[in-house]
Amino acid sequence: MNTYANPLRDPQDRRLPRIAGPCVLVIFGVTGDLSRKKLMPAVYDLANRGMLPPGFGLVGFARREWADQDFAQVVHDAVKENARTEFREEVWEQLLEGIRFVPGTFDSDDSFRKLKDTISELDNARGTGGNHAFYLSIPPSSFETVISQLKRHGLTDRSEGNWNRVVIEKPFGHDLQSARELNDVVSSLFEPQEVFRIDHYLGKETVQNMLALRFANQLFEPIWNNHYVSHVQITMAEDIGIGGRAGYYDGIGAARDVIQNHLLQLLALTAMEEPTSFEASQLRAEKQKVLAAARVPDDYARHTARGQYAAGWQGGRPVRGYLEEDGVDANSHTETYAAIRVDVDNRRWAGVPFYLRTAKRMPRRVTEVALSFKQAPHLPFTETDTEALGTNALVMRIQPDEGVTLRFGAKVPGTQMEIREVSMDFGYGGSFTESSPEAYERLILDVLLGDPPLFPQQEEVELSWQILDPVIEYWESLDEQPQPYTAGTWGPRCGIEMLAHDGFTWRRP
Ligand code: BG6
Numbered sequence: 001m002n003t004y005a006n007p008l009r010d011p012q013d014r015r016l017p018r019i020a021g022p023c024v025l026v027i028f029g030v031t032g033d034l035s036r037k038k039l040m041p042a043v044y045d046l047a048n049r050g051m052l053p054p055g056f057g058l059v060g061f062a063r064r065e066w067a068d069q070d071f072a073q074v075v076h077d078a079v080k081e082n083a084r085t086e087f088r089e090e091v092w093e094q095l096l097e098g099i100r101f102v103p104g105t106f107d108s109d110d111s112f113r114k115l116k117d118t119i120s121e122l123d124n125a126r127g128t129g130g131n132h133a134f135y136l137s138i139p140p141s142s143f144e145t146v147i148s149q150l151k152r153h154g155l156t157d158r159s160e161g162n163w164n165r166v167v168i169e170k171p172f173g174h175d176l177q178s179a180r181e182l183n184d185v186v187s188s189l190f191e192p193q194e195v196f197r198i199d200h201y202l203g204k205e206t207v208q209n210m211l212a213l214r215f216a217n218q219l220f221e222p223i224w225n226n227h228y229v230s231h232v233q234i235t236m237a238e239d240i241g242i243g244g245r246a247g248y249y250d251g252i253g254a255a256r257d258v259i260q261n262h263l264l265q266l267l268a269l270t271a272m273e274e275p276t277s278f279e280a281s282q283l284r285a286e287k288q289k290v291l292a293a294a295r296v297p298d299d300y301a302r303h304t305a306r307g308q309y310a311a312g313w314q315g316g317r318p319v320r321g322y323l324e325e326d327g328v329d330a331n332s333h334t335e336t337y338a339a340i341r342v343d344v345d346n347r348r349w350a351g352v353p354f355y356l357r358t359a360k361r362m363p364r365r366v367t368e369v370a371l372s373f374k375q376a377p378h379l380p381f382t383e384t385d386t387e388a389l390g391t392n393a394l395v396m397r398i399q400p401d402e403g404v405t406l407r408f409g410a411k412v413p414g415t416q417m418e419i420r421e422v423s424m425d426f427g428y429g430g431s432f433t434e435s436s437p438e439a440y441e442r443l444i445l446d447v448l449l450g451d452p453p454l455f456p457q458q459e460e461v462e463l464s465w466q467i468l469d470p471v472i473e474y475w476e477s478l479d480e481q482p483q484p485y486t487a488g489t490w491g492p493r494c495g496i497e498m499l500a501h502d503g504f505t506w507r508r509p
């Protein structure tokens with residue numbers, strides 16, 4: 001008997017592609033931007049990479065009088081325009097066989113009867129085994145209607161061996177109270193393990209690499225604490241304005257849109273303890289512990305900042321201010337720049353401020369997590385030798401220039417001992433031949449596989465609101481416009497002052 005395991009057949013072999021089983025993915029809100037730019041292309045990219053089974057069906061549901069072919073054309077165009085991988089006719093033909101469209105409104109029983117018939121037809125035609133994922137890419141105000149319709153029409157009935165899952169997009173509420181109410185609605189029909197909350201940052205390769213960097217290496221752990229780190233800066237800057245999203249964004253603002261989810265998740269991954277494994281329950285437990293220990297120090301005037309972009313220049317073109325954007329209330333108090341200081345009250349991080357900032361219309365698009373280290377306790381150099389020496393920093397570059405940078409001092413060549421700051425870089429492009437999948441590819445695949453570690457749980461959502469709610473309440477109580485900043489600059493004066501009070505300055509990534 002051959003005792004050698006065939007590595008290609010070993011289920012533990014990480015090189016094996018993870019392939020979803022037969023199933024139907026139903027997307028509500030299929031005419032929206034997210035669907036066109038991210039979801040449909042990601043479905044195609046998965047198919048193209050051989051990660052969707054032949055028995056896969058895609059159903060779009062929306063208020064359009066489209067036939068299946070019209071919807072297929074929309075998917076086709078979205079794929080051609082936005083897919084990451086090359087277009088291959090044979091992959092498309094196979095996907096096309098499972099594409100269906102149901103015209104309808106959320107409150108119409110008739111539409112949901114049609115949806116049920118369509119899904120049953122696909123179940124039979126594609127052998128999906130009755131496995132269904134419902135992707136709610138719709139405003140939270142419609143969740144209750146859709147979920148009760150699914151229930152009423154028996155669309156999520158469980159039988160032996162099949163599964164039903166629901167995928168929900170942020171915003172998970174607009175504060176703690178509404179997040180709880182939303183969860184009550186979702187959990188009235190779905191068990192916790194059937195609910196997949198999307199925070200697309202967790203689907204990014206570079207974000208998952210934070211776990212590899214921290215826990216696969218011996219090098220960083222000894223200095224990953226308040227003995228060595230002076231402070232941490234987490235930045236998500238965007239050069240775009242709000243585009244056509246006023247309906248969603250105005251009244252929501254940068255803190256709810258980005259800090260509550262993406263940035264607090266990045267903080268959790270940076271600050272958490274090592275989980276005993278990467279099982280969902282272990283990973284979530286560690287993230288929860290850190291979020292439970294995190295708070296914004298309560299002098300909010302000093303430790304938070306908000307701004308709103310005014311007209312300026314971007315990429316050599318004049319751009320409008322926020323208040324002039326289509327659909328924005330001319331007196332809007334909505335912030336497009338938000339920065340907060342977060343302290344993590346535990347032994348590892350006591351005394352190390354975490355500064356989180358996000359904004360629209362900054363000079364460039366960049367997301368990074370930067371750990372700044374304390375000065376060496378003694379520098380045996382004359383003062384002028386070290387003029388150009390900053391503090392050591394480790395920067396996890398999330399996007400767009402994916403990689404990791406280490407900044408430290410080095411001797412300038414010459415006969416003198418002069419020290420200057422230099423960088424050591426790891427870049428994905430230079431080290432790996434394969435390009436990174438889009439976050440939504442990974443997340444949709446994980447939903448279809450029922451693999452939960454990359455999806456935040458309700459507890460994390462609630463803890464994040466608990467951190468942010470008092471800040472937002474304080475901002476609202478001021479009843480004034482956020483400080484303006486010129487589009488194309490690094491934000492308002494109050495943002496700079498917030499760090500200056502603590503003796504720091506923001507990095508210019
Ligand atoms: C979304 C926010 O979650 O993330 C948007 O709602 C933002 O306002 C977007 O533009 C940014 O995502 P990414 O992946 O381009 O950084």
